[in-house]
Amino acid sequence: MAAPILSYEDLGLVQGSGWLFRHLDIQVGQRDRLALIGRNGAGKSTLLRLLAGAVDPDEGRRTIVPGTRVVMLEQDPDVSAFATLRDYVAAGDDAPLGHEAEAIADKLGIDLDREAQSASGGERRRAAIVRALAQEPDVLLLDEPTNHLDIHAIDWLEGWLGRFNGAFVVISHDRTFLTRLTKQTLWLDRGSVRRAEIGFGGFEAWTETVFAEEQRNAERLDAKLKIEEHWLQRGVTGRRRRNQGRLAKLKDMRAERAAMMGPQGTAAISIGHEDGRSKVVIDATHVTKNFGAGDTKRTIIRDFNLRVTRGDRIGVVGANGAGKTTLLRLLTGELQPDAGTIKLAKTLDGIVIDQQRKLMAPDKTVRDVLAEGGEWIDVLGTRKHIHGYLKEFLFDPSLTEAKVGTLSGGERSRLLLAREFARPSNLLVLDEPTNDLDLETLDLLQEVIADYDGTVLIVSHDRDFLDRTVTVTLGLDGSGTVDVVAGGYEDWEKRRRPRGDGKKPAKVAATAPTPAPAPSRKLSYKDQRDYDLLPKRIEEIEATIARDEAKLADPDLYVKEPATFARLMQAIDKARTEKDAAELRWLDLAEQLEALN
Template sequence: MAAPVLSYENLGVIQGSGWLFRHLDIHVGARDRLALIGRNGAGKTTLLKLIAGTIDSDEGRRTIQPGTRVIVLEQEPAMAGFATLRDYALSAPDAPAPHEVEAIADQLGIDLDRPADTASGGERRRAAICRALAQDPDVLLLDEPTNHLDLGAIEWLEDWLSRFTGAFVVISHDRAFLTRLTKQTLWLDRGGIKRAEIGYGGFDAWTEQVYAEEERNAQKLDAKLRLEEHWLLRGVTARRKRNQGRLSKLIEMRAERKAMVGPQGTAALSTGTDDARSKTVIDAKHVTKRFGAGESCRTIINDLTLRVQRKDRIGIVGSNGAGKSTLLKLLTGEIAPDEGSVTLAKTLNAVIIDQQRKLMAPEKRVRDVLADGGDWIDVLGVKKHVQGYLKEFLFDPSIAEARIGTLSGGERSRLLLAREFARPSNLLVLDEPTNDLDMETLDLLEEVISDYDGTVLLVSHDRDFLDRTVTITLGLDGSGKVDVVAGGYEDWVRQRAPKAAPKKATKAETAIAAPPPPKKAKLSYKDQRDLDLLPKEIETLEAAIARDEAALADPELFVKNPARFDQLMKAIEAARDRKDAAEMRWLELAELADGLS
């Protein structure tokens, strides 16, 4: 094995009153493609800065081969004091050659003469990419590189990195990006780090093995897992498996919606039923929107007809400037079309989560954001204790008193989701909801969207997220045309691709295609009994959880009877664990039964 170009041995960092992480050994080889994975707040960005050498550790030793150029693409580039994006791009300590920066800018489609203080998030991100890549790095450290990029820019960056001859370490929430590019994984977990010689595509399977081995070891030692670890093992893995089961449900919903789509190339969706009016929440007819006048007039949306039904999950995709935000504003009634009409259901009650995250003032406490400073939050008509609700969104309950300014970007995004999802609504409008989120929170967000009883409109450049959540994709190419496709991002890509002639199978391919093994005739008696009885058990557990949560809603309980309060909290936790296990078992049996049918 070749010697690493950069290493950190026995690395440790103190944060607050304790160690953020300790005893970490990290080695980066000359051609490594490393995914750095960890929950929000685990210290991923801090670790990236330590590897870069821009901050010092409290213990440990960093070594680097002489002449190795380490370049960082920061999550939030600091552009204060720069007049234009060009000034920023050319300001690196080892300033890149202007022609190198310009070459990358041309490929990314960015005008570097834009004033830095008024540039959009996407423009600032492109300028930072120009600055980083033009410096000819040997080791490239990327912190959420796809944030604010459109699909075209993401694909360009993927292509560049696939040809890159150096090493890179990347933090990203974009599963498709990580799966396509990485070959090794660093997993920052509970203050330690693990490395596997697999890319992100094998991460879920690897972590399941690690968790299973830890649980087996704990059982052998007759040691009870700490509460946080137990919750992580049961809660996160259960969510993953439930989300896998929900993909089957999503496919069924897409098939139903596909039956409502008119001939290919048209943008009309109809219900095909007599009660369409009662199910329709947004009805857009021949909608056209233009900006400018005379020769500078541009048609953003052209003759779009679309009927949005209750429980539709609609993803809007396209390059920056193609009209995604305009379409979102048209469909929600924020702006009026120049031609055509948009009719909204009278009962529509929307919750809008935008990219700016305006509610997250740094001086506020977590409790202030969730419950206006109190102990209880009304979640869709049910009172829940702030600490219990925080736990549902993967927070340590003790974080209730923390200031927003001390949270990571991902933690702030997760907290905003927790607040907004507590409000009653029948329409969710999500603008780039996946930015800064860790993988566990993405799983949770997918689960919430899947279970949501209303309609969802979301703008996202996260291809994997779209494929896991939406039933309809609206694709904009910048010409004004809107493709309406039943399915996710990959379905939209396939529809746009030119049709290729069918390939004739070779003799070798024919020989490889062996007949499938015979299927089992039926489930065993025990499996069939569990399949039949588990739904009732799940209902009983849900009722018990609801009953105990109702008891907790008494604001005097914690003061008058803290022992009873604690007993109810533990009972709810135990019931949720049993419910997660029952749901997991039922999903496994349902998938097995489907395979036998």
Template sequence: MAAPILAFEGLGLVQGSGWLFRNLDIHIGPRDRLALIGRNGAGKTTLLKLLGGSIEGDEGRRTIVPGTRVVILEQEPDLRGFATLRDYVMGGDDAPVSYEADSIADQLGIDLSREAASASGGERRRAAIVRALAQDPDVLLLDEPTNHLDIGAIEWIEDWLKRFRGAFVVISHDRTFLTRLTKQTLWLDRGAIRRAEVGFGGFEAWTEQVYAEEQRQAEKLEARLKLEEHWLLRGVTGRRKRNQGRLTKLHEMRAERASMVGPQGSANLVTGSDDTKSKVVIDAKNVTKAYGDRTIIGDLTLRVTRGDRIGIVGRNGAGKSTLLKLLTGEIQPDSGSIKLAQTLDAVVIDQQRSLMAPEKTVREVVVDGGEWIDVLGVRKHIHGYLKEFLFDPNMVDAKIGSLSGGERSRLLLAREFAKPSNLLVLDEPTNDLDLETLDLLQEVIGDYDGTVLIVSHDRDFLDRTVTITLGLDGSGTVDVVAGGYEDWEKRRATQTSGKRASKKVAATAPPAPAPRAKLTYKDQRDYELLPKRIEALDAQIASDAAKLAAPNLYMRDNATFARLTAAIEAARAEKEAAELRWLELAEQVGE
């Protein structure tokens, strides 16, 4: 292993009334490609700033090889005081060489003469990338570099980093980006740092080993972690296993939906009975929308049925927002028609934080200052509901201003997902979310009974959630592909320019099912009976939760309150174990 060019020994930092982390030892070699992983609020961004020297730790020693240039790409570039994006890029003592900046700006497609005050999030991000890369760094510290970027820009920066001769440390929620680029991993977890000489592709397997070893050590010492301390770890490992089962279900849904997607103009776009047609929630026929001389959406015909998960992808400016507004009835087409089901009740989560006033508390945002929240007909206490969204229940009275950007996004999801709806509209939902929250978001979407429309540049997220992808190329063409981003990418690679005249392409037929695996008698019985047991546990939990919601029960009958609470916890634990057992058996059957 090469000698490090940047290192920290015994790093510690106080935040608030305690240590954010302490006794961290970090070293960065001259060609390291490091993924920095950790939950929102763990201190990842702060750690990057410490490594970059923009803030100082409360203890520890930072060493750096003389002449090493360390550059930080911050998550939110500060453009205050700059008239144009060029002024920002070329400002300061560490300004890059002008021609290098112009070359990178040209490749990224950013006009540096744009006024800084009116620049969009994507333009600000591109300007920050130009400034960072043009400085010719030896160590590049990247904080969510793909935020606000479209697919083309993400692929460009991936190619640049593959050719980069220095070292980089990257924080990102984009699994595809991390998997393609990183070769080592730093895991910031519960105030400690771990390093593995594997890229992000091996991260989940590594963490499973760490958690398993911690569990063995706790059992050896006969001092198992308390439930309140261990719920997150159990939730993470359990969620990953459940999501494997959801992926199996998703592939089945894609195969079913593939048979419903036919050539543009076909009268039989959705096959099946009248019952299938009654499930149509959005019916678009020969829809065209133009601005000036430019056609944004051209002659699109599409039926969206109840339960569909629709992903919308394309470069910035290709028309994704226009298509989303057309499908939700916010704007009308120039020609053609769009009919929405009369019962459609939408919740739109667009990452706007108007609800997130810094002076408000978590309790005020989620339950308007109360104790209980109704979630899809089930009444839940705020403490339990916050745990479902990976918050420590003790944060219930924390100020919004004290939360990280990712925690605020997660809190917004918790509030909005509690509202009754049959249509979810998610506009770039993955920005600022950590990987564990993305797992949670995938789980919520997978369990959602209604229809979901997702605009996202997160390729892995789309591959794990959507049944149909609508791909826009900016010419007005909308490719309709059964599957996720990877399926659309394969379609793009095989399409010729002549074939692209067709707006809708028949989806690939699903592969023939694999032969069913042999199960033991007990396995077969569990596979058949566990779904009924899970339904019974759901009913029991709902019944006990309804009793627990009785007014002033805690004050009137504390013993009953405690009994019901314990019963709900036990039923949920049994349900989780049953789900995991059934999913393991389902995987055997699938194999």
């Protein structure tokens, strides 16, 4: 690593009643491309502000090469003191040159003369990006730069950062963005920071190695990891492994959906039968929607056809203003088409999780939001204690009485997801669900969507998330045409790419006949036995958990028999640990068997 131009030595910061982190050593080199990774609440944004010099530490020494310009892009820029976004961009002694700001604003598609008070979150974010990039920084500190940006703006920002001659440190939930741009990783984990000279593409393999080493060290010392550390390890690594299994299933679902598609170039998805599994829940036929009249008339959706069947996961992508929200409102019956028809199944019962997070009143407690002030929450017809349910969504049960206003943006989003996923429904509508979520919560959300029994509609600019969750992508380009593609964002992007130049591929030299494949090997006796018996064991564990949770459903148990209550809670935690281990073992064996055959 080259000599750093910005560094902190022995950094420590107190937050609340204790240390948020302590004894951190951080260096930023002249051309570093650093991904800053960590869970919600770990202190990532605070660490960026410390690096920027906007927050004073309780311990440590900040060193910076003279003349180095450090610029920070915050998550939620405050424009309340300015009349227009242009005034915000041009404010202060460090304001960028006007022509530089105007050029970047033009590329990002933002009108800087927009009134600041009425600007949307996306417009404020674009204005903040204009100000940050036009200041010609040597070090850029970027906190969720892709939040509220559309696909085109993200593509442009990726290109700009790829050409950037300085260094940057970026916090982002956008895996594709991080994988394409970063070359080093800072991992903020349990109050300490680790650095690896690998980009985000190698992050998951690196963390698996770290967790495995921690486990080995604990076993050598004949000690157990702390409960929360074991829970963290099991949650992160286990969820990743289970999601790999779900991705294989998703590929099968996409292949099945592709087989239902009409001739290439048409948008209609037809089905040969309507059994219980493939029953049509939304049927759109020759739908057109216009806005305005006369010379200002604009066709948002033109001659759109789609059949959505039960269990489909539909992703909607496109630039801001292309009509994504309009299409979503049409498909859910909130908006009527100007031409064509949209039929919704009579039994359709939907839940909409919107970008504004309107239900998250800052003065409410976590208990109020989840259980209306009580101890129990009904989760899809099953009663669960609030502490156990919070753990399922990666919360420490001690946050039960915390005010919503004290939670981070990611924690508020996760709390809303926990609340909404507990409600019975057969249609889930997610509008930009990944904003403010950390990577572990995205893994959790992927898992919950995969296990959801109904139909899902997702509007998102998160390309990796769509690739991991949806079976069909609806792509809008602003012309009124809606591309219907079986698969995720990557499949839609391939459809959009220019066709080849028409040249035939070069001939491949003839080779010797390929030898017949060797006979496939088999699993060992023990492995084969585990592979055969584990599914039944998992069902037995699930039945045990359900039995104990039914006992906990007695509202008087907590008061009358606190020891029994505690014993049941402990037994449920132990059973879930065993179930996770059994699922991971079975997935390992399934992967081995697939490789052998």
